[in-house]
Amino acid sequence: MRSILFFLFLSAIHSCTFKDDRFxxxxxxIDQQSTSLINQPKEIIKLSDKELEKYKKTGKKEYLISSKYTKMYLFRDTNLKQVPLAYEILKLNNDEYEFISMSCNFNLAFQFENSSPKLAMQFIDQAIHWNDKLKITKYTPHLYHIKGRFYYNQENYDKALYYFDKSLKSLLPDEQYFIASMYNNFGLTYDQLNKNDLAILKTQKGIEILESKNNLRPDEITFLTHMKGNLGFYYYKNGDFLTAEKLLLQEFNYYKIKKLYSNSIMTSERLFDIYAAIKQTDKEKEVIDYLVGIEPQLQKTHEKINVNEVIQKYYSRHHDFNNLQKISEKLILLNHASDDENHRNLKQTSDILNNYMLKTINEKSDYEINSQKKRNTFLMILIVLSVTIFMIMIIYTRKNTLKEKEIAENQKLILEKNEEILKQNIEFQEERIKNLQQNLHLKMETEKVFFENIKQIKKVKNTDIEKTLNDLFFKISNLIEIDKKNYDLMTESYGENDQFIQKLSNGFPFLTKKELKLCIYFRMNLSSKEIASLDNTTMGTIRVYKAKIKSKIGLEKNENLTDFLNNI
Structure with missing residues (x-):
């Protein structure tokens, strides 16, 4: 019998799937293939379909993950599609493969960089955490680079320099493009710290590194030109207008020839400031005419605002009040449009997060219910198998003990004892199932409270996403804390609670329904924080109720309410 049960458990163990580190x-x-096809959407779709076919043939979820992961490169510029897809892949992966956890968190950090910097920082920290567990190290410098950029955006320049340096130290010597980029970041950061000499020194170093590379790619040439423009700006701030103009004109003319209108906006503004400082009106006018010409070609509202602000500055300097009024009115409309876009983006991002959170909670609840049913079914099967096997053993034993009456009588006594043990075992198993069901019920009651909190949050219009997310994370933490207490409640039955309430109500009829309900929680020795989460109220309110109940039932301030209730 023991051998058969052992075989059953062994089979159950082998039916589980194990992680294959090769994936x-x-x-x-797959990531490298997708990157090489980044501007070929049809080829990306083909690669995704190929991975999906592998999943259909083998049933391995890893190929379903790779199919969905490839599609992320189709939506790299579409936040509304990128974010849900990344969450879906993370859920499917379930922290099993470090590369997927790292890459998806890295991607989400990018998506929330502007709309939610705090959330973006959490995602990049998660990406670094998973990257540390990987044997693949080539992504490490890029993760540190992004974290440094986030600190730069927050104006925490000391930490930005720290992570830029970590990124630089983890790059390989032949990665000149990225090494040059780090020196450019050093220059930008020192510029913000008003250390122009250091900014010039670091940027020159980055330029020299990239110029030393043979056969520069088009994107590397563009970046090299951009670094020279930054260097020109630092010279301008140091008062070296001649060198600054020379470098900025190189950048300006490059963007002009390549029709990189978005890139040329900042360069145009810097040239305009130089010409304004040295009072070269004709060259000022040339820059403004260029900006007026490219403005209709720009697609992004914030770029149009930047261009028109430079033009507005020009009209203001030259007292052209007629054009100044027109451009000011245009800027007002553009700023309104920009505000509307930002509001829509924040709302869409908020909706994505809320929908994902609700969907995840619902699925988690369904999963736990189904898991509990499976566990109960498995226990019942074991019991039935145990009884069946035992009955077979009884029959077999009786056939072999008919020869001798004395042996048969002894065997009968043994069997009766074994039957009693089996009966006790079955009762124990039934009691265990009952306890497990009660524990699940308490779990579901806890999650219902969380659902109510979510619904209330969604009803509030103009929700601040940062505040909403912080509130959600706080409540989830409360749920986890209550979960830890659930094991202490497994043997508590609802019938016992009804009897307790009846006794308490008879003894103290002046207690309200609310106070009777709270007495159940106090009897369980739950903390004010846990009760507040279950009852959808504050810890302060729970403390007030506790003091009021002690007063009503005549307990002194130093007497323990939990001990009193447990003695009822």
Whole structure:
């Protein structure tokens, strides 16, 4: 019998799937293929379909993950599609493969960089956490780079320099493009710290590194030109207008020839400031005419605002009040449009997060219910199998003990004892199932409270996403704390609670329904924080109720309410 039960448990163990570490490298290869096809959407779709076919043939979820992961490169500029897809892949992966956890968190950090910097920082920290567990190290410098950029955006320049330096130290010597980029970041950061000499020194170093590379790619040439423009700006701030103009004109003319209108806006503004400082009106006018010409070609509202602000500055300097009024009115409309876009983006991002959170909670609840049913079914099967096997053993034993009456009588006594043990075992199993069901019920009651909190949050219009997310994370933490207490409640039955309330109500009829309900929680020795989460109220309110109940039932201030209730 023991051998059969052992075989059953062994089979259950082997039916589980185990992680294949080779898939981390496989996902890395899929990422490289997708990157090489970044401007070929049809080829990306083909690659995704190919991975999906592998999933259909083998049933391995890893190929479903790789199929969805490839599609992320189709939506790299579409936040509304990128964010839900990244969450879906993370859920499917379930922290099993470090590469997927790292890459998806890295992607989400990018998506929330502007709309929610705090959330973006949490995602990049998660990406670094998973990257540290990987044997693949080529992504490490890029993760540190992004974290440094986030600190730069927050104007925390000391930490920005720290992570830029960590990124630089983790790059390989032949990665000149990224090494030059780090020196450019040093220059930008020192510029913000008003250390122009250091900014010039670091940027010159980055330029020299990239110029030393043979056969520069088009994107590397563009970045090299951009660094020279930054260097020109630092010279301008140091008062070296001649060198500044020379470098900025190189950048300006490059963007002009390549028709990189978005890139040329900042360069145009810097040239305009130089010409304004040295009072070269004709060259000022040339820059303004260029900006007026490219403004209709720009697609993004914030770029149009930047261009028109430079033009407005020009009209203001030259007292052209007629054009100044027109451009000011245009800027007002553009700023309104920009505010509307930002509001829509924040709302859409908020909706994505809320929908994902609700969907995840619902699925988690369904999963736990189904898991509990499966566990109960498995226990019942074990019991039935145990009884069946035992009955077979009884029959077999009786056939072999008919020869001798004395042996048969002894065997009968043994069997009766074994039957009693089996009966006790069945009763124990039934009691265990009952306890498990009660524990699940308490769990579901806890989550219902959380659902009510979510619904209330969604009813409030103009929700601040940062505040909403912080509130959600706080309540989730409360749920986890209450979960830890659930094990202490497994043997508590609802019938016992009804009897307790009846006794308490008879003894103290002046207690309200609300106070009777709270007495159940106090009897369980739950903390004010846990009760507040279950009852959808504040810890302060729970403390007031506790003091009021002690007063009503005549307990002194130093007497323990939990001990009193447990003695009822």
């Amino acid at each position: 981390n490298e496989y996902f890395n290869q």
